[in-house]
Amino acid sequence: MYFEQYHNNNNDYNNNNYNYNYNYNYDYYYETDNFKLINDDTFKILPRLSDSSFDMIFADPPYFLSNDGISCHSGKMVSVNKGNWDKLTSLHDKHNFNKRWIKECYRLLKDTGTIWICGTLHNIYSIGMALEEEGFKIINNITWQKTNPPPNLACKTFTHSTETILWARKALKNGKYVFNYELMKNMNNGKQMKDVWTTGLTKPSEKTQGKHPTQKPLEILEKIILASTNKNDLILDPFCGSSTTGIAAYKLHRRYIGIDNEKEYLDLSIRRYKEIEGVQELQELLQ
Numbered sequence: 001m002y003f004e005q006y007h008n009n010n011n012d013y014n015n016n017n018y019n020y021n022y023n024y025n026y027d028y029y030y031e032t033d034n035f036k037l038i039n040d041d042t043f044k045i046l047p048r049l050s051d052s053s054f055d056m057i058f059a060d061p062p063y064f065l066s067n068d069g070i071s072c073h074s075g076k077m078v079s080v081n082k083g084n085w086d087k088l089t090s091l092h093d094k095h096n097f098n099k100r101w102i103k104e105c106y107r108l109l110k111d112t113g114t115i116w117i118c119g120t121l122h123n124i125y126s127i128g129m130a131l132e133e134e135g136f137k138i139i140n141n142i143t144w145q146k147t148n149p150p151p152n153l154a155c156k157t158f159t160h161s162t163e164t165i166l167w168a169r170k171a172l173k174n175g176k177y178v179f180n181y182e183l184m185k186n187m188n189n190g191k192q193m194k195d196v197w198t199t200g201l202t203k204p205s206e207k208t209q210g211k212h213p214t215q216k217p218l219e220i221l222e223k224i225i226l227a228s229t230n231k232n233d234l235i236l237d238p239f240c241g242s243s244t245t246g247i248a249a250y251k252l253h254r255r256y257i258g259i260d261n262e263k264e265y266l267d268l269s270i271r272r273y274k275e276i277e278g279v280q281e282l283q284e285l286l287q
């Protein structure tokens with residue numbers, strides 16, 4: 001829905017005459033004009049990218065919730081563990097981890113750019129703190145309210161049914177940043193959009209190419225990209241997983257670079273990209 005509304009107002013997306021304004025001397029795992037993937041540790045790659053080269057950064061970092069507990073998926077009891085990348089070490093290590101990559105993101109982001117970071121109670125307080133420590137100002141605290149959260153099997157807490165998405169800009173005096181306010185209002189039937197976004201978990205139709213354990217819904221990424229970027233803007237995802245960010249960016253005619261150290265997830269990203277690439281080109285030809 002968001003895509004359609006945006007699409008009708010923007011007709012010159014076929015103009016690809018822009019340059020990637022960053023200095024990166026490294027092999028891409030996969031590369032097209034607008035969709036690039038890097039397979040390595042994000043802490044090795046981020047320092048190699050140039051200052052002020054990205055218009056927006058979206059990050060869905062490890063939540064550090066893989067504590068050998070249980071959860072429920074499709075009516076079955078399953079482990080909450082996502083992978084070794086999501087294992088908690090110590091409180092100190094968790095905060096250091098967040099400070100390190102957020103510091104790099106401050107350097108990589110343009111002064112007019114913004115950063116969005118997802119999390120749950122397991123990591124979001126560290127992230128909020130790290131953002132302010134590294135020179136960001138939080139603009140909004142978005143709550144993603146899930147319409148169909150998994151039930152709480154242990155029955156010792158309320159059902160966990162939300163995630164938080166922090167949206168921040170550089171804390172510069174008189175700093176300006178992109179916010180497509182009117183578009184957001186139009187998408188919300190003419191009323192100001194609020195900071196609670198209600199939507200379901202990632203749909204099975206978005207998992208036809210395989211599964212990532214923490215794949216985000218496309219609808220959320222499309223809204224984020226439409227709210228805070230313009231056509232042809234360059235978006236970075238330093239923990240890209242199955243590249244939901246990249247798929248939304250491609251659909252909305254933005255440029256994308258995703259980094260993940262697991263090849264399996266980048267292969268899934270490529271399959272997702274190829275799945276929509278042909279369809280998108282056909283739609284554009286028919287217009």
Ligand SMILES: C[S@@+](CC[C@H](N)C(=O)[O-])C[C@H]1O[C@@H](n2cnc3c(N)ncnc32)[C@H](O)[C@@H]1O
Nearest residue numbers: 041042060085214215216239241242244260261
């Ligand atoms: C929460 S998932 C991101 C999911 C993604 N938003 C999606 O929709 O598919 C975090 C990802 O970060 C990757 N990751 C964790 N630590 C990393 C590191 N140091 N360098 C690169 N990737 C890392 C994991 O492999 C995992 O795919």
